Amino acid sequence: MNLQTSSDIDRKEQRKNRVLGHIVHSYISTAGPISSKIVAEIMDLSSATVRNIMAELEDEGYIEQPYTSAGRVPTNTGYRQYVDMVKSHIKAEQEESERLAREYTRKIETIKEIMTKTSFLIIRELQSAGVVLWPGIENFHLKHIELVKVKPRSILAIIVMMSNDVKNYIIELDKDVSKIELIRVSNYINENYSELSLPRVLAGLRDTVRDMSFYEHNNEFLQSVQNALLVLDSVVEEYDENELYWEGLNYFMDAVNSDNIDVTRNLYQMFSEREGLVKFLRGELPYSGIKVYIGTENKQERLNNCSVITCGYSLRNKTVGRIGVIGPTRMDYGHAMRVVSCLGDLISLKLEEIN
Numbered sequence: 001m002n003l004q005t006s007s008d009i010d011r012k013e014q015r016k017n018r019v020l021g022h023i024v025h026s027y028i029s030t031a032g033p034i035s036s037k038i039v040a041e042i043m044d045l046s047s048a049t050v051r052n053i054m055a056e057l058e059d060e061g062y063i064e065q066p067y068t069s070a071g072r073v074p075t076n077t078g079y080r081q082y083v084d085m086v087k088s089h090i091k092a093e094q095e096e097s098e099r100l101a102r103e104y105t106r107k108i109e110t111i112k113e114i115m116t117k118t119s120f121l122i123i124r125e126l127q128s129a130g131v132v133l134w135p136g137i138e139n140f141h142l143k144h145i146e147l148v149k150v151k152p153r154s155i156l157a158i159i160v161m162m163s164n165d166v167k168n169y170i171i172e173l174d175k176d177v178s179k180i181e182l183i184r185v186s187n188y189i190n191e192n193y194s195e196l197s198l199p200r201v202l203a204g205l206r207d208t209v210r211d212m213s214f215y216e217h218n219n220e221f222l223q224s225v226q227n228a229l230l231v232l233d234s235v236v237e238e239y240d241e242n243e244l245y246w247e248g249l250n251y252f253m254d255a256v257n258s259d260n261i262d263v264t265r266n267l268y269q270m271f272s273e274r275e276g277l278v279k280f281l282r283g284e285l286p287y288s289g290i291k292v293y294i295g296t297e298n299k300q301e302r303l304n305n306c307s308v309i310t311c312g313y314s315l316r317n318k319t320v321g322r323i324g325v326i327g328p329t330r331m332d333y334g335h336a337m338r339v340v341s342c343l344g345d346l347i348s349l350k351l352e353e354i355n
Contacts, residue, residue: 139318140163145189308325
């Protein structure tokens with residue numbers, strides 16, 4: 001009787017995973033079915049041994065034969081198995097990390113410049129579409145605010161952040177506020193709440209309104225504070241959706257199903273509308289680590305023919321946004337995870353620097 005020990009089973013599984021890994025790597029490079037002969041030569045095993053292992057992998061749904069007499073290609077399940085195998089060991093090599101870090105040592109002084117640079121690097125390094133979810137406005141620290149009357153009950157709020165980013169918001173109010181009152185409100189906020197985050201500004205205004213409500217004198221000042229609270233509340237409530245920056249869809253379309261009109265149309269529509277992508281990335285917060293979605297694992301149906309890799313970045317020890325790459329399921333997952341993870345760390349460092 002031939003009894004297999006646990007160590008024998010472990011070795012067998014390890015060899016099977018290595019075969020799957022070689023199939024994935026070869027398919028990523030060639031885009032063609034991989035034969036047992038190719039894998040046998042790489043692993044220095046007999047073709048018969050590799051054929052048996054590939055038969056097991058096929059039975060388990062990790063690889064498939066696209067047509068008769070062809071080699072094998074990975075399935076989405078096979079990609080998932082491969083990603084799970086390598087994910088815990090992902091770490092950018094020192095040379096790669098230093099090379100990417102140098103991109104952020106150049107003159108970058110605003111969050112917008114960080115986001116633009118990051119998207120560009122994702123495209124350049126991975127030849128796929130890059131997406132960057134900006135920090136929500138609640139994560140910004142106020143430097144200066146100016147309020148401009150546009151028309152009755154409509155004002156323009158120009159907010160300058162400590163990072164030198166400028167945000168413009170059109171606010172519709174329930175009542176009309178005079179130009180003089182808007183100047184008074186702006187001056188009050190700038191003199192009392194500069195360099196604080198917007199949530200802390202709002203908390204301070206609410207405390208002031210509550211404390212002054214017990215007194216009947218100085219109603220004009222109380223009205224100004226209430227108006228300031230009204231304006232900033234409107235900014236946070238109406239613009240709480242994070243902004244999304246994306247580029248590189250043309251690279252993606254060259255790589256995946258460019259002849260499939262439905263896939264192409266769906267992707268262009270998804271990127272144009274943005275809401276679905278924003279909701280998808282916001283749903284991952286506050287998680288900071290890497291997430292990988294392969295094919296139908298994607299929550300967005302329009303991404304069911306793609307793979308998505310995302311990672312968080314932080315500011316003051318809080319995960320405030322996500323970056324990601326969208327590409328074909330036949331992507332180099334190891335390289336993509338290393339790059340996205342490294343860029344997430346670099347964004348976090350640069351954000352701390354400029355804030």
